[in-house]
Amino acid sequence: MVIALAFPAAAADAGPIAGNPLIEIPAGAFVFGRDDGPENERPRRALEGRAFAINRTEITNRQYGRFVNATGHRPAFYANHPILGLDDRPVVGVSWGDADAFCHYYGLELPSEPQYERAARGTKGDAFPWGDAPPDETRANSGADVCCSGDARDGYAMTAPAESFAAGASKEGVLNLVGNVWEWTRDLYAPYEGGTAPGSAGPYRVLRGGSWNSDPDHLTTTYRLAYDPEFRFSANGGFRCVRSTP
Template identity: 80%
Template sequence: MWISDVWAAVVVLAGTTSAAAADNGPIAGNPLIEIPAGPFVFGRDDGPENERPRRLLQGRAFAINRTEITNGQYARFVEAAGHRPAFYANHPIFGLDDRPVVGVSWGDADAFCRHYGLALPSEQQYERAARGTRGHAFPWGNASGARVPANSGADICCSGDSRDGYPMTAPADSFADGASKEGVLNLLGNVWEWTSDLYAPYGSAATNSVGPYRVLRGGSWNSDPGHLRTTYRLAYDPEFRFAANGGFRCVRSAP
């Protein structure tokens, strides 16, 4: 199933929350939101095989960017580090300063985070930030309906639509009513986000990963409801940098 989902992800033109503590962090305009240590639900037993089993894990504290990394933030990194620009840097919509950067490989995203003394989130960190401690289906809880507070796509994979106000990417600070309990934005929708993990069935060592794929989480602006959930895992070629629906954010783990 996941191999076909890789193609689905390639698009080339491809309520009230209780905010947690935050600090400004090293990325101007994108504070780090503190996620406290403690038990949380990871995985599920009623979904695809690669999302099983459901477990209760003890998580360490970490902090995660409030929003996806934007084009403006990525451009400052490119200038400071001499790194290559994002593939869609000059696109009239995908390249807007306040939109999440897209057209970046896993290596590009990893280099950005490392430049600021941060890292890409692990799958466990991403899922804890998105689901809270109780394993909610969505960052805003378990309720789903006709209106989803996220930038998503058509009901049938995989086309964007403008029902949510944005036919493609939305500003990174959009959809405040879809924030997580801690106040992290767009953990579902807008753009898929790179994680640090190699793709492998849960419980397998990285050396037993299914090919050299990395995992993306969170769905995007062209995701149908089946892809727009907190447990969905997308295996993806880490070298590919031409997707217009894939970005990232960074984390800082507790020492």
């Protein structure tokens, strides 16, 4: 399957999810974490990563609906919403378990935090998928300057189509790794090795990437949001899947 993009892109294959190819992320060293942000993002260091492949876009309502129809799994909470439930928008209103079940049905899994950062930051630890320039209306679907309200400066009051914001793509051609919807990772929330213990404890999972109602402080490739994995009523939380190399 050939994917035509207006920017340099890594190798892709169709993958098991119709309409959402997997983009190959090569093995190698990359920067993880940062020392000039919130305490829970420290320390900055270099990791050696294995190759993996990640969905080019967030999972959409259309794709999640096919999974529901095939398995009988419960629908997304906002499946019938006039905006959030549109076929081409990222699915929202799913718990961590819902997202995990979807990925495993297709032989995939949710990304780890290091996988998310490598896909979003490249190898040199960029602040954003496109580099270090601040987000603008052409690169990301984000919210007001003060947390946490949506606005339509970027053309969308809430979620945008998953194929939107090509100018904000990563160097490998992955879309919306910052903005549009927060994305579940498979990791439990915990301090990084060598970092300080988080202020709250509990079996939280980590969301990454910010969303359509995120202010600039939350809209980076390193921000970590601890979240209740059972909660499925969020209108700004979705996911994508990865295929990991053994």
